[in-house]
Amino acid sequence: MSEQDQSQVTEAEATTARSVGPAFDFVIDVPLELSVEVGGARLLVREVLQLKEGSVIELDRSANDPAEVFVNGKLIAKGEVSVVEDRLVVQISEIVGEQRGKADSGSE
Template sequence: MAENDNDLAKSLTSTDVSGSLRKATFNNLEDGARAGADFNEIDLVMDVPVQVTVELGRAKMQIRNLLNLTYGSVIELDILAGEPLEVVVNGCLVAQGEVVIVNDRYGIRLTDIVTPAERLRKINR
């Protein structure tokens, strides 16, 4: 055994002044985690960036028709005027809404929010 190993072994079996082994004391981990100032688990993910997409509609077309598109061409989408748009976060539908214009920019006013239970049900399909 190396000299350092002997020192380690001695320190592990050291005794206090009365000759008995010292009992190790540890803080309760559950109490320590809650000891901080009003800690919420959601705070851990508040700064995580996510990709938010608003889907206006879709169209399916042949490559021949795609190549024939020119300036001013119209692509007919599969959604009817007035139907709600879908708000998708990281590929998961989270809400529906309608188009609004705010300061010359497009936006979406949420009209329906998908509940967490509905999102889980769709994921488990």
């Protein structure tokens, strides 16, 4: 991770710490499982058994669709997958919960 990327992460951590406040201090360091899904496929057992090195599996999304970001199995965001210094990264383009909250508040 570059110094600029590390700086952005540090700034994001500081912003998060300020926004959650002291009421959440006891859970702020609890580890969460984050995963990113770029697509999926349904295969028959026969097809799975035929997989070998070099096999290609067609996923249910196009190359232009955003990846989905999950925390502990819950969809929280969508973003674009790219490569930075030989590492896969996801740049968040949409926070799913915020969009849902905006839609809910507009209907009242």
